Amino acid sequence: MIPLLILLLLIFFCVFHFRLYLFAFPKNRLIILMYHQVKKETHENLTVSLKQLEQQFEYLNKKKYKTRFFSELNTLGKKSIILTFDDGYKNNFEYLPSLLEKYNLKATIFIPTKFIQEGYKNYEMMGFEDIRNLDKKHFEIALHSHAHENFRHLSTECIASDLKTNMLILDNEKIPYSKVLCYPYGKYPKKSPKKEEVFSAFESLGIDFAVRIGNKVNYFPTKNPYELCRIDIKGKDSLRKFKLKLIFGRLKLF
Structure with missing residues (x-):
């Protein structure tokens, strides 16, 4: 009796923790994958x-x-x-267009405008002209703040000001987003009342x-459009692990 109860509890946990019930409602199931850089060879998680990326795109x-x-x-x-894809790395511009076209896929790139203006560490970033030249059939541009600072450490006023700058620069550069x-x-504020204040600013x-x-x-x-x-798709993920992530998200057992 006890082993059966444990099994039922485990099934219940898996169904709701990994949202497996969404297989019964496929039209309500939305997967969002997160990538950063793309290189010919890598041993980095980000x-x-x-x-690896072509194998994943081919599978999709x-x-x-x-x-x-x-x-x-x-x-x-x-x-x-x-x-x-986050941050606007130059290698996204170099490798993504041909792969997206080959496999008839689309991607959203989140742009932190300060990184485009001033660079980021020693990484080569896209320029605004590169962003403008991305094929709108395959690419959507979206917001990643201006200064790329942790929102948990900023006031609501600073967050709103930063996002206004992010949008203003893209507008001035004539980049649709x-x-x-x-x-x-x-990161974002998770405690009240700060969370509600920030979400109200977003609205x-x-x-x-x-x-x-x-x-x-x-x-x-x-019901939670801001959450x-x-x-997270990592550089060390095998194709098998990628396939499992499409079902479970992050599962520490694999």
Whole structure:
């Protein structure tokens, strides 16, 4: 009796923790993947290899996943997925266009405008001209703040001012973008009343969605548009692990 109860509790935990119940409602199942850099070869977790990324894109295409922009979420259907890339690295510009075209996929790039203006550490970043030249059939641009500072450490006024700068620069550079925010470092205020204040500021700025990490599949439409989860795809992930992440998100057992 006790082993059966334990088994039932384990099944219950898995179904709800990993949101497996969404398989019964495929049109409400939204997967958002998180990437950063792409290089020919890598041993870094925040960078995927070109071979690895192509294997993943080929798998998504073969299994008929439908990539969406955030601006297209009113057309959500079965096997909907959003591919996101953070920060605006030059290698995204070099490698993504041909791969997205080859496998008929779309991606959203979150741009922190200060990184484009001033650079970021020793990394080569895209320029505004590069961003303007991305094919709008395959690329959507969205917000990643201006200065890329941890929102948990900023006042609501500073957060609002930073986002206004992020949008103003993109406007001045004549770069169309969706009003979707990727939190710098995935961090945002989680305690009241600060959380509600910040979310209210987002509404005033016309921001539609914001993404954190969370490593879970989303139920969509959501009651929490500023807390959408992304699944972190790492450079050391095998193709098998990638496939499992599409189902479970992060599962520490593999």
